[in-house]
Amino acid sequence: MKTTIYYFTGTGNSLKIAKSLSEKLDDCDLIAIAKIWEEDYLASSTEKVGFVFPLYYAGLPKIVYDFLQKIELSKSNYFFAVVTYAGDINTTPLQQIQSILDAKSKTLSAGFYILMPNNYIIGYDVHSEARQKDYFEEAIKKIEIIHKIVEKNESNLGKEIFEKHRIKSEKFNKDFRDNVYAYDKSFYVEDTCTSCGICVKVCPVNNIKLEDGIPQWHHKCQQCLACINFCPEKCIQFGKKTIKTQRYHHPEINVKDLINQKN
Ligand code: SF4
Ligand code: SF4
Incomplete structure (x- = not known):
């Protein structure tokens, strides 16, 4: 089954993950959200679709949020998301994606988080090289797991992930996107x-x-x-x-x- 991975990256963490995963999956295209997000009409054409992006302010980056709202997904039936992060983690980005997919009568089947070195240097200093190396090694193992799940079109998301209270972090993320x-x-x-x-x-x-x-x-x-x-x-x-x-x-x-x- 052909796959498209849409990615957004700032310092390369998400791009590295998207590239590694696309090399493992059979017949997978890698498309940059930044290249297409301003086009008048966006539509996926493959049956399987993935989104790889960093966690921003407890949720989706604005560009990813806007892209997901805009893209037409009627031809696709299996959706997965991979969120890279360096600090606190929460389920809001997956819940946000599902909310957007709900409006398109689609379901997010699988969601994953990968810890990567800090790039948010306006808040925190970078991790040591030794720690970065550890994160890269763990990321390789995580990609193996993701590949196995996505390859078989499996789901790893229970209903509970979408039922958790999330108003606080959603507001935090919306304030970020608005400003x-x-x-x-x-x-x-x-x-x-x-x-x-x-x-x-x-x-x-x-x-x-x-x-x-x-x-x-x-x-x-x-x-x-x-x-x-x-x-x-x-x-x-x-x-x-x-x-x-x-x-x-x-x-x-x-x-x-x-x-x-x-x-
Ligand atoms: S931080 Fe803002 S200005 Fe700098 S590269 Fe990213 S989008 Fe562009
Ligand atoms: S700010 Fe840095 S990257 Fe930008 S033009 Fe100056 S030296 Fe080059």
């Missing part, structure tokens, strides 16, 4: 910027432009943190916290992979 475009007001650049344009290139939603050689953010931010994490000079800051935090992107995912996400 995230403007969160980029806290970004600024130090004078070590070389005007290399990498931040412009890796931004999945083309939210950054070089003006007189200096990056300017244009308030359509998804807060994926690709720009701040991929800047080779480490000269992008977000408030005061990131002056002290290190930078992270998945070691097997590079600038070109991020550019490919949108082009």
Whole structure:
């Protein structure tokens, strides 16, 4: 059965998981949400469909939420989701997906969480290299498990996952989605910027432009943190916290992979 995996990534954690899983599944296409989400009409064409994305503010990233609302899924019958995360975990993103699928008379059959190294450097510093290595090793094992379940079109979600009280984290996530475009007001650049344009290139939603050689953010931010994490000079800051935090992107995912996400 042919599969399509739709993914969204900022620093490569979700892309690495999506790539690894797509290589294991027979006949699987990998499609970047950032490449297609603004198209007038979106529709899946394969029977099996997966969504791979990071946990943002206890739920779905805005771009993933908007994409799921928009895509027509009538030709697909088996749905799974893989959520990458680095801190607290909760069931809200799976519940949000099911709510959206409910409106399309579809059911989320399987949902998974994979712990990955922290990239949310505006809140917390990155994990040590030793810890990152542990997470990568565990992720490989988890992908094996996911593959076995998805390959057989199995379900791992009981009804209880959709019945849990979730109002608090849903509100938290909705507040985030309603306001995230403007969160980029806290970004600024130090004078070590070389005007290399990498931040412009890796931004999945083309939210950054070089003006007189200096990056300017244009308030359509998804807060994926690709720009701040991929800047080779480490000269992008977000408030005061990131002056002290290190930078992270998945070691097997590079600038070109991020550019490919949108082009
Ligand atoms: S990636 Fe960094 S050095 Fe390059 S233009 Fe952006 S802020 Fe400047
Ligand atoms: S401006 Fe930076 S944080 Fe915002 S979407 Fe673009 S790359 Fe991500």
